[in-house]
Amino acid sequence: MGTAPQALLLSTIATDANDWHIGRFSLLGTMIRTAGEEMDPSFNLTISDYPTSDADRKALQDDLSSGRYGQIWLIAPDLDNGPDAGFFRALEAAVKGGTDLVIARDHTDLGCCLLELKDCLDDVGQTQTFQRTWTDLPKDREYADPACAAIVTPCVVTGQNGGVQICRQRAEHPLLNFASMIPGHLVIPAHPHEGVIRKVAASQTVLLSSFSITSGREQTTAIVDEAEGRGMVLHHSTFHHFADYNLDVAKGAPDFVLDPPSTQTAESPALLNDIKAYVRSVVRYAQTN
Template identity: 25%
Template sequence: MSRILLQTTICAHPQDWDISRFSMLADELRAAGHEVVARNRVDGDDDPVLSHLDQLGYDQLWLMAVDVGNGLTAADAAAITRFRSAGGGVLTARVSADGVPNATVLAQGKSATTGRVFNLAVLLDGERAPDGSPMGRAVAQSTFHHFADYNWDIGCGATSFVAEPPGSQIKADPSRLEAFKDYVRNVAEWLHPAARLAVAV
């Protein structure tokens, strides 16, 4: 199984989407047999872990890109690129991957208001590093909210600035959450560096 770094792009903040709000995701990955290190970004310039990701023995990075904060520094981004070039798997939540070579759309949604179709999840596989070696696989998710505790159990509570009323779909039909947990486990298996055979996500 994989050693996974589950990280946000913000510092610890009890009223924002910091790592404490992704505890159920971390628990699910651990229950699947993975070793998970869950942490927030450290305040300051280069993050001491992300900026050395390729040197720390991780197999996967699950990055929850929160709206606020300073995001990634150039050193952080360069280390993530080196990590993938060495075969590491990456899941990023809240990114756009339209028009990227070797990208495959896994799931799409449709706006109930505008009718516009948008990508929910995009897979990246088959990319090559500058030296010609295969890069690690990647998954680009359209939002981190699907992975947050509040989306799995509304009893966990949302951040204070969330104005929308909570949905009731999962409470009414728990099989929806079980299906998403299966998805999480399958993604982690697909991203594992040794997973070169096709794995259904």
């Protein structure tokens, strides 16, 4: 009998009730677990914020380095309060050994801990853009909201929390091999200040793109990187594609979220069918990859 498939849903911050801790991604956890168990009833999903004790950090890093997890969903809301260096070396070892990795952060410098990645994940810090390292950052702002003056570029508005955006499928890929609501497109949660991701390597394929509703510019939504000799890396422009608040605004958000939410998905829950099918497809692809 084979080993049970293992997956990890992890945030890059310690548990903080007033932040985007992993408990705010419970619906994503349910989707991942359901999809994994459909393929193998023994599928196991571990859900955790980044541990605070040395012993727990070492245990996590040992699990990563040993290749325990076939897929890792990494939610990165940190801002200079992310994991220690040992985590990144362990994550690099995991991906080098074949672990598939999904990365989702957000605007400006959130998730800046990812700049610590090297070796087989060296492209992550260029694919995910940060204000502190983007030397030729455009001066114009895609997003301006008097209610959220602290949020600055790089960021793009694709809609309201609780609303949706229509993404164009940019490539034929097994990750997109399911019947969507609109042929050739995916309807997924929107967000008023997504991060910016860019294709920087030949091994990368742009999967999805949307548009800034402020400027009309095309916004890259998802990029898959399938370099030889390591696991897949799937980049998303924001973790709000998967957050509870964006799937069900009644779940609530940290008190620093000031943007007025939409009632779009609450009134029409079927608008979430594509994101559910997409998560299922990612889990299944990683489990068989």
